Amino acid sequence: MLQPFRLHDPATVADASNLLADLGEEARAYAGGTELLLAMKQGLLHYRHLVNIKPLGLSGIRFDEETRRLRIGATTTHRAVEHSAVVAARAPMLASMERHLANVRVRAVGTVGGNLCFAEPHSDVATVLLLHEATATLGSARGRRVVGIAELLRDAYTTCLHPDELLLDIEVPELPPNAGAAYQKAAFLERPSVGVGVALLPAADGSTVAEARVAVGCLGPVPVRVGEAERALAGAPLRGRAFERALDAALDAVGRACEPVDDLYGSAGYKRQLGVALMRRAAVAARDHAAPARGGGISATD
Amino acid sequence: MQPTSDVARDLASIECRLNGRRLQAVVPVHRTLLDFLRNDLGLTGAKRACDVQVCGACTVLVDGMPVSACTYLALEVHGKTVETCEGLARDGRLHPIQQAFVDAGALQCGFCTPGMVMITRALLNDHPRPSVEVIKAYLHGNLCRCTGYKKILEAVETAARACAAEDRAAAT
Numbered sequence: 001m002l003q004p005f006r007l008h009d010p011a012t013v014a015d016a017s018n019l020l021a022d023l024g025e026e027a028r029a030y031a032g033g034t035e036l037l038l039a040m041k042q043g044l045l046h047y048r049h050l051v052n053i054k055p056l057g058l059s060g061i062r063f064d065e066e067t068r069r070l071r072i073g074a075t076t077t078h079r080a081v082e083h084s085a086v087v088a089a090r091a092p093m094l095a096s097m098e099r100h101l102a103n104v105r106v107r108a109v110g111t112v113g114g115n116l117c118f119a120e121p122h123s124d125v126a127t128v129l130l131l132h133e134a135t136a137t138l139g140s141a142r143g144r145r146v147v148g149i150a151e152l153l154r155d156a157y158t159t160c161l162h163p164d165e166l167l168l169d170i171e172v173p174e175l176p177p178n179a180g181a182a183y184q185k186a187a188f189l190e191r192p193s194v195g196v197g198v199a200l201l202p203a204a205d206g207s208t209v210a211e212a213r214v215a216v217g218c219l220g221p222v223p224v225r226v227g228e229a230e231r232a233l234a235g236a237p238l239r240g241r242a243f244e245r246a247l248d249a250a251l252d253a254v255g256r257a258c259e260p261v262d263d264l265y266g267s268a269g270y271k272r273q274l275g276v277a278l279m280r281r282a283a284v285a286a287r288d289h290a291a292p293a294r295g296g297g298i299s300a301t302d
Numbered sequence: 303m304q305p306t307s308d309v310a311r312d313l314a315s316i317e318c319r320l321n322g323r324r325l326q327a328v329v330p331v332h333r334t335l336l337d338f339l340r341n342d343l344g345l346t347g348a349k350r351a352c353d354v355q356v357c358g359a360c361t362v363l364v365d366g367m368p369v370s371a372c373t374y375l376a377l378e379v380h381g382k383t384v385e386t387c388e389g390l391a392r393d394g395r396l397h398p399i400q401q402a403f404v405d406a407g408a409l410q411c412g413f414c415t416p417g418m419v420m421i422t423r424a425l426l427n428d429h430p431r432p433s434v435e436v437i438k439a440y441l442h443g444n445l446c447r448c449t450g451y452k453k454i455l456e457a458v459e460t461a462a463r464a465c466a467a468e469d470r471a472a473a474t
């Protein structure tokens with residue numbers, strides 16, 4: 001049962017921010033409510049005031065040709081991202097991930113901003129945004145600041161947002177056209193138990209990896225980039241045995257970097273192995289998408 | 303500093319179209335859509351099972367999109383259209399989706415069926431000619447403890463054909 005609360009409908013971001021500041025710990029921003037109402041129904045969270053941020057005009061998707069960045073408003077639903085032609089063209093891995101997130105009902109109501117701000121360790125969105133090196137714009141009555149995804153997500157269920165701050169939008173740089181990227185996940189019911197991704201940015205001649213990005217999600221309190229794995233892949237030829245050798249080294253690093261815990265979905269050891277196995281698939285798919293073809297994403301395994 | 307503009311409420315007036323009829327109501331802001339439908343309006347088609355958005359027994363459509371009524375505030379339907387399984391039959395005739403579930407024998411206890419029927423409605427809104435993959439992608443969030451899904455898939459495929467045929471007939 002939901003306990004009674006008051007709903008506030010502020011008109012602007014500054015008003016919402018002032019309200020959150022005034023009401024303090026008794027209040028929380030309310031977007032789709034797919035996490036918030038759930039936790040409140042279960043008695044895990046208690047708020048006497050919810051501040052509705054959906055009417056603040058923070059939803060929408062736009063691609064800026066000049067900066068080559070996709071701008072996704074915080075209250076944009078997963079469904080809107082999933083069905084967006086602009087996202088499909090500019091960030092196919094993100095579009096593909098959204099198609100496999102949760103279920104159709106959660107996607108119709110839940111927002112991208114709500115996913116990030118809840119900082120659930122099992123987020124597909126955060127891991128894919130780490131691969132894109134996306135940034136988040138935070139705003140309050142005091143002003144705005146821009147942070148990276150790694151800075152935004154401090155710990156499980158903890159962000160760097162101040163109590164009076166809202167996430168306004170995220171900016172997602174397009175990957176270069178010759179890049180290959182792929183995200184793989186394993187999920188029981190809805191939430192992912194493991195989610196890993198790779199982006200390979202080839203050198204100009206398309207024969208070697210100029211830059212590798214490797215991100216591991218769900219296997220620790222927050223998703224992380226694995227620098228050691230990225231360094232193992234950087235400079236490697238994109239084809240042949242040498243790629244396989246670099247990949248083996250990268251996968252060793254991934255196995256060491258993740259910190260899975262035993263839970264209903266598997267033992268820590270099992271999840272580590274699953275992460276490494278899925279990472280191999282993601283890397284091979286990213287490699288296959290790289291160079292001549294456009295940067296692309298492959299569907300998740302679920 | 304500008305004074306903060308705010309509308310704070312404990313109660314919400316809602317005006318919506320529910321199953322084709324205009325509806326006006328005042329609800330506490332914390333009332334879920336599922337409680338509103340079942341307890342206030344007596345529309346008991348949508349069911350509460352998991353209560354955490356994983357089973358789909360409470361699926362209803364808001365502006366044509368499926369939502370979990372168990373975890374959705376009733377006040378959100380203000381200005382929108384709401385469809386529940388009670389609104390599907392016309393003049394005492396089952397809707398083709400409902401008929402397809404009956405014909406395929408796609409239910410045993412029937413507890414999941416209103417949700418299955420409504421998610422099929424959402425599917426066919428978005429994809430009038432769905433592939434099996436698309437059907438599975440829509441149905442994957444709706445659980446059935448009885449049937450094993452095979453007959454449900456058959457029913458959805460039959461329903462898709464029947465609805466497409468109805469649309470063709472309506473167009474001519």
Ligand SMILES: Cc1cc2nc3c(=O)[nH]c(=O)nc-3n(C[C@H](O)[C@H](O)[C@H](O)COP(=O)(O)OP(=O)(O)OC[C@H]3O[C@@H](n4cnc5c(N)ncnc54)[C@H](O)[C@@H]3O)c2cc1C
Pocket residue numbers: 028029030031032033034035036037038053074075100101102103106109110111112113114115116117118122123124125126161165166167168187190191192354355356
């Ligand atoms: C059954 C189920 C399955 C799921 N499966 C997946 C999955 O497979 N992969 C995945 O990545 N995620 C999954 N999720 C998570 C899903 O993405 C989130 O529930 C959803 O995106 C949250 O958005 P919301 O708008 O409903 O947030 P709300 O519930 O409204 O808010 C969540 C939290 O974020 C805060 N908040 C929201 N927006 C802002 C903002 N703009 N600024 C500041 N604070 C804000 C709220 O105060 C609250 O604390 C699943 C969730 C459910 C319930």
Ligand code: FES
Pocket residue numbers: 349350351352353354355356357358359360361370371372373
């Ligand atoms: S009761 Fe709402 S999804 Fe299960």
Ligand code: FES
Pocket residue numbers: 408409410411412413414415445446447448449
């Ligand atoms: S028919 Fe019993 S749960 Fe589906």
